[in-house]
Amino acid sequence: MNKKFWYLTKVSLNKKIKSKWFIITNVILAIVIILLLNINSVITFFGGDFDSRTNIIIVDNNTNASSLLKENLEASNTEDEERFKILESDKTVEEEQEDIKDDDIIIALENSDDEYLKASIISNDKIDNLTYQLLSQALNSTKTTIGMAVNNIDYDILNSISSPITINRVVLNEETDVDENMNLIMSSVFPTIILPFFMLTIFLVQMVGGEICEEKTTRSMEIIISNVSPKMHLLSKVLASNIFVIIQGVLLIVYAVVGFLLSTNMLSSGLAMPSEFTSIFDSLVASGFLDKLIYVIPLTLVLIVLSFIAYAVVAGILASMTVNMEDFSQLQTPIMLISLAGYYLAMMAGMFEGSTLIRILSYVPFLSSFVSPSLYIMGQISIIDIIISIVILIIFIYIILKYGLKVYKVGILNYSNEKVWSKFFKAFKTKDV
Amino acid sequence: MLEIKNITKYYGKNKAVNNLSFTVKDGEIFGLLGENGAGKTTTFRIIMGLIEANEGTVLLDGKKIDYNETDKIGFVTEERSLLTKLTVLEQIKFYGVLKGLDENKIEKELDKWLEHFNIKSYKNRKIKELSKGNQQKIQFISAVINRPKLLILDEPFTGLDPINVKMMKDAIYELQKEGCSIIFSSHQMEHIEDFCEKLIILVKGTPVVSGSLKQIKEDYGIKNIMLRGEELPIDEIKKIKGVISVNKVRGELEVKIESKEVAPKVFNLVKNKNITKYDLVEPSLNEIFIAKVGGIHE
Numbered sequence: 121m122n123k124k125f126w127y128l129t130k131v132s133l134n135k136k137i138k139s140k141w142f143i144i145t146n147v148i149l150a151i152v153i154i155l156l157l158n159i160n161s162v163i164t165f166f167g168g169d170f171d172s173r174t175n176i177i178i179v180d181n182n183t184n185a186s187s188l189l190k191e192n193l194e195a196s197n198t199e200d201e202e203r204f205k206i207l208e209s210d211k212t213v214e215e216e217q218e219d220i221k222d223d224d225i226i227i228a229l230e231n232s233d234d235e236y237l238k239a240s241i242i243s244n245d246k247i248d249n250l251t252y253q254l255l256s257q258a259l260n261s262t263k264t265t266i267g268m269a270v271n272n273i274d275y276d277i278l279n280s281i282s283s284p285i286t287i288n289r290v291v292l293n294e295e296t297d298v299d300e301n302m303n304l305i306m307s308s309v310f311p312t313i314i315l316p317f318f319m320l321t322i323f324l325v326q327m328v329g330g331e332i333c334e335e336k337t338t339r340s341m342e343i344i345i346s347n348v349s350p351k352m353h354l355l356s357k358v359l360a361s362n363i364f365v366i367i368q369g370v371l372l373i374v375y376a377v378v379g380f381l382l383s384t385n386m387l388s389s390g391l392a393m394p395s396e397f398t399s400i401f402d403s404l405v406a407s408g409f410l411d412k413l414i415y416v417i418p419l420t421l422v423l424i425v426l427s428f429i430a431y432a433v434v435a436g437i438l439a440s441m442t443v444n445m446e447d448f449s450q451l452q453t454p455i456m457l458i459s460l461a462g463y464y465l466a467m468m469a470g471m472f473e474g475s476t477l478i479r480i481l482s483y484v485p486f487l488s489s490f491v492s493p494s495l496y497i498m499g500q501i502s503i504i505d506i507i508i509s510i511v512i513l514i515i516f517i518y519i520i521l522k523y524g525l526k527v528y529k530v531g532i533l534n535y536s537n538e539k540v541w542s543k544f545f546k547a548f549k550t551k552d553v
Numbered sequence: 554m555l556e557i558k559n560i561t562k563y564y565g566k567n568k569a570v571n572n573l574s575f576t577v578k579d580g581e582i583f584g585l586l587g588e589n590g591a592g593k594t595t596t597f598r599i600i601m602g603l604i605e606a607n608e609g610t611v612l613l614d615g616k617k618i619d620y621n622e623t624d625k626i627g628f629v630t631e632e633r634s635l636l637t638k639l640t641v642l643e644q645i646k647f648y649g650v651l652k653g654l655d656e657n658k659i660e661k662e663l664d665k666w667l668e669h670f671n672i673k674s675y676k677n678r679k680i681k682e683l684s685k686g687n688q689q690k691i692q693f694i695s696a697v698i699n700r701p702k703l704l705i706l707d708e709p710f711t712g713l714d715p716i717n718v719k720m721m722k723d724a725i726y727e728l729q730k731e732g733c734s735i736i737f738s739s740h741q742m743e744h745i746e747d748f749c750e751k752l753i754i755l756v757k758g759t760p761v762v763s764g765s766l767k768q769i770k771e772d773y774g775i776k777n778i779m780l781r782g783e784e785l786p787i788d789e790i791k792k793i794k795g796v797i798s799v800n801k802v803r804g805e806l807e808v809k810i811e812s813k814e815v816a817p818k819v820f821n822l823v824k825n826k827n828i829t830k831y832d833l834v835e836p837s838l839n840e841i842f843i844a845k846v847g848g849i850h851e
Binding site: 123124127128131135334335338339340341342343344345346347348349533 | 598630
């Protein structure tokens with residue numbers, strides 16, 4: 121019997137993995153993920169001005185601050201990237217305006233009795249936020265230096281005045297020890313982590329349901345079920361679909377790693393991470409996010425695998441009740457909506473900190489794998505709560521297998537839409553499959 | 554040998570099969586007839602272990618049917634039960650392994666059957682690309698790939714032309730010679746008459762006719778006399794006691810009589826006429842079926 125079980129699992133898995141749609145989907149996923157992680161290079165390749173150099177033309181109307189501004193602007197250029205090419209012009213603003221090009225920005229400096237320095241920024245079109253911020257930062261810095269010189273203020277004194285206050289954050293409850301920046305992390309990092317889980321859940325439901333529905337509608341089910349028990353048949357589908365989504369999940373990670381390596385040129389230039397990634401990584405370490413991940417990853421993986429099993433069992437049982445593919449398309453909608461609700465609850469958990477409802481929902485099967493890890497990372501629940509969610513999920517799987525298999529046994533051989541619910545309620549009363 | 558003993562199956566309050574019993578010996582071909590919804594499919598499902606009877610037992614070679622016993626059964630369902638996205642080889646391997654066979658053995662056996670049906674080149678073709686007739690052959694091969702002890706054939710000739718029907722009949726006779734017990738169901742009565750030594754006719758789950766084909770025809774009593782000749786005295790024939798009806802069929806006169814004892818009376822009346830044909834023929838199974846099933850409906 122074991123031989124038949126493994127064979128059914130193998131055939132199910134091969135049917136999915138060797139299909140042209142699996143290959144096409146993965147080619148598209150690989151391209152999309154790698155391109156998204158290398159979006160800068162892609163835009164540049166297609167002639168975008170994402171990284172193109174901007175010419176800054178400084179017109180100084182007797183302020184003598186142009187050299188200082190030039191110095192401050194040059195600080196934005198790095199060894200790898202020259203963002204600004206800075207020119208000090210002898211012409212008037214009007215003359216420069218006549219010759220201005222799309223990549224040119226004119227900064228006109230003027231004296232001011234009240235504010236030490238005034239400036240006009242002139243360009244053909246709107247300039248992007250980052251460039252505007254860098255220009256305004258450089259102008260502010262120039263103005264501060266002029267102000268210091270005029271008022272004889274020492275640089276160290278000014279630095280002490282303007283530096284941000286040092287806050288020593290202490291939270292007495294150890295379980296909720298968390299940086300307030302975590303909400304920001306939750307809204308940016310976590311959705312990226314759970315999105316693939318949501319996607320894989322959809323793949324899983326479609327695989328289990330689609331296969332059972334196909335076997336039913338082609339009447340192959342009668343031949344299959346005459347040789348293996350309905351229980352073995354359903355469990356083989358559950359196992360095959362779980363292996364499939366795990367393979368797909370690993371492939372997604374591989375595409376992301378390849379995209380990351382390409383974006384950082386680590387393939388050619390060694391394993392040095394660029395400054396953007398190191399700064400994100402440093403802030404994650406500082407916030408305690410990574411420390412929490414060490415505990416939460418194994419438990420989340422257990423929750424995810426158990427949730428996959430629960431989703432697969434329910435999808436199988438629902439598919440057994442359908443008589444054609446259209447029926448199944450409609451029946452899988454509730455499952456999709458439940459997982460979608462879990463996805464949004466996980467994202468919104470940070471907005472409703474301390475909510476009892478969200479805490480209760482974190483124990484609910486199907487939702488727990490989305491909500492529990494996010495609540496734990498935000499410090500709203502403890503490891504014990506995640507373990508409780510896991511136990512509840514195991515009990516839930518046991519119950520749906522015990523009663524659902526009875527429905528499955530009746531459903532897979534039922535080809536009529538008449539009195540469907542009555543048939544299935546009667547099935548609950550039958551003896552174990 | 555298959556033994557069906559007093560099986561009864563209810564769907565809710567509806568009795569789908571009512572106290573059905575029959576035996577199919579090794580190497581015997583048994584006909585299970587009935588109109589649509591008579592309980593044939595339910596009976597097949599009970600034999601295959603797909604559903605349980607409320608009462609009665611099903612034994613194959615003296616053993617209750619479980620998943621070990623179903624490995625020895627082949628089943629050609631009325632509707633094609635093929636996964637059409639698979640190739641012929643994949644499909645046969647799939648069903649073969651589920652019947653406990655080794656993959657290499659399945660392929661060798663498949664080659665023999667494909668050759669028998671002259672479709673060797675279709676081995677690696679997808680089933681959905683095949684014609685209905687060829688799909689039916691694959692369906693048959695999938696049922697016999699395990700050289701079954703019991704073969705259930707539900708409308709096996711659907712979609713086949715006469716040449717392919719003959720090929721399949723030869724295959725069925727070959728299996729019969731090997732000692733396979735065969736249950737045959739069809740609405741084409743001429744096939745049943747060709748094949749079956751014994752049969753049962755079900756009406757609403759209850760057997761109304763059962764026994765050997767010869768005995769059933771004997772018990773039915775009514776016979777037909779086929780006459781061909783000039784100036785046949787139709788009105789006088791109709792007046793003979795025991796003559797049920799007289800009809801013209803394809804240039805001949807069909808005289809339906811209550812029993813063979815009436816035949817000499819008809820012969821005496823026409824013997825001096827210029828007759829070129831006088832045949833006393835058995836009623837067709839089709840006629841018996843309509844009489845028995847139709848009679849109950851009336």
